[in-house]
Amino acid sequence: MTPRRRATLRDIAAALDLSVNTVSRALAGKDAVSEETRERVRREAERLGYVPNTMARSLVLRNAMAIGLVITNPSNPFYARLISAIEERGRVHGYSLMLMVTEDSVDNERRVAEELMRWGVDGVLAVPVQHGADHWDRLRRSGTPVVLLNRDLPGLDADLVGVDYYDSARRATGLLLDGGARDLYLVEEDLDISPVAERVRGFRTVLDERGVTVGDDHIIRVPTRRRESSSQPWDPVDSYAIGRELAARVGPGSAVLAGNDYFALGVYRAFTEHGLAVPGDVAVAGHGDHPFAAYLNPPLTTVRLPAAEVGATAVDRLLERMGGEGGEAATGAPRTTLLPAEVVVRASTGSTGSTGTEVP
């Protein structure tokens, strides 16, 4: 290899006996350059394999052409799809992505917030760990717009784009009630984050409205072990353990709503092993519509989350705040946008009397 120096504007200018300035304008497609010169410059740039230096450009223009994306765990299928959607939408607008992973650790989050400030990214999209927001506050005060993804962080001057989990839990719970269940359980992650809180609230509210009473012990928290099994998605193993306990308590008229499909899967298996029929003895529904959900036996009723829409909307919102495309940066109070999720009814809730064959 010839690790030779990259060609710069200066090289082109020297070769053509022009000023750096003229070359810059020629390549930038500005007027005030003769067509002939422009053509010569283009050719020489091509010949030299010139590639503009983004950092130098950013330095003088004072915009980084990069946005920071902070994710707790890329192995979570929802976040994986979010990443794709955001990357795509970002690139369409000319922005590159600096990806940072927190693994749900505040320490990591603090570090990446600092890192993002150093880079001077034009904006930040973040799934916050949701404990302490001083570092995000600093970032905000330095003038960097922040849009929160999926999880709220009250008190922070930042928009939020997420999923309407309150509504999704309401509808999923309603479906279970409609199916005749009266002994309902909610299995959720043991994290103090808004999506969980919202689902709990939705679950509770519908039960209240319908006059169904369940004890507090029907809202079950699955211990989170993300940090140990670094960068694994939720592991069904913990919900499996819970499913085994549950197996002794449930029976006809029982139903389990899980905060994510992995939990549903663990419970599922525990039930099956215990000789319980799904949905005969107990109905089960999940959240996420992960690719495996439709192929389980029986297929799993679940909530399909609008990952791509959340991602695209979040980028758009950030762009508004950044004042992209030369427009004025939008100001004003933080906006919250919660996108609706769709309940996908399959055989595990028996609600349709389905035979379990309706593979999507």
Next chain:
Amino acid sequence: MTPRRRATLRDIAAALDLSVNTVSRALAGKDAVSEETRERVRREAERLGYVPNTMARSLVLRNAMAIGLVITNPSNPFYARLISAIEERGRVHGYSLMLMVTEDSVDNERRVAEELMRWGVDGVLAVPVQHGADHWDRLRRSGTPVVLLNRDLPGLDADLVGVDYYDSARRATGLLLDGGARDLYLVEEDLDISPVAERVRGFRTVLDERGVTVGDDHIIRVPTRRRESSSQPWDPVDSYAIGRELAARVGPGSAVLAGNDYFALGVYRAFTEHGLAVPGDVAVAGHGDHPFAAYLNPPLTTVRLPAAEVGATAVDRLLERMGGEGGEAATGAPRTTLLPAEVVVRASTGSTGSTGTEVP
């Protein structure tokens, strides 16, 4: 908000009546600065909320402190884990990640390669689309080290860190043969990429060695529909269709090895619906050990891929080539490192006479 300008070294210098230079050295922890001055500088920096400007620093130091990560599809659980591992290892060494997604499109890949050149990243880790490598060649010739992830790209001057799929296919196939199967099928993605080729080779080789003959129609290609279902992982729907066809052909003595667990899942379901027992009528094994594999009914025998190890090794290799930590950049012919995968035996192959209860 007060989108006030970020504090710079100059601001600190002015406030303290020092030169920018002294401030720089004080903060950089170099000698040739009195302890007293250093303390004053530190305090003022703190007071002003000073954050160093990475881009300016990179520009003069001529290293970006960033590496590019090019992924075909973050929703593939293997790549998701790869991303986490790489981000972590990179950050340990002070490198930030520029993430680019190609969705297996060469056009996208060309664009991101160009983008990475503009950023002048110090190195690139890429899962190549594997059709045409001119853009990677250009990148290489500009002096940027490239390490390929998981897929080979012969002819390119770049290291490769991946999984030994030849070996994994050999062992998985051997397991099926040991279980008594003689009518073997391999279900693979319809992509012209090295992992698929290696698995096919492994499959074929073992059969030859054992004197088992199967027709060419036993190697089945599942059409890839990634681009349409943008940023979805493999969808079991296509393998499900194939599973339905297969259901009519298989019976005791048959076995199916799938190139990934999603394919196994689709086949699984088709078989179950058709009244075939797994592993009684047909054994099934997958690749990837996705989190759902152990919880299927019966639990799926599969190959556990060393995602974290691949990621960490790839970063290390890249660092060597970059000559990080002040060391000399390693030169020399491209190196290939294939990490071994582990076959996880579960009930779907019946090889252990397992009852299907050994949840991991």
Next chain:
DNA sequence: TTGAAAGCGCTAACAC
């Protein structure tokens, strides 16, 4: 239409 000069924020080389 083109060029000269200044500067983005930082670090390195060399003076003092």
Next chain:
DNA sequence: GTGTTAGCGCTTTCAA
């Protein structure tokens, strides 16, 4: 120890 000068590669005044 500290300051001065120069320069990374680029864009933007402002003159010519």
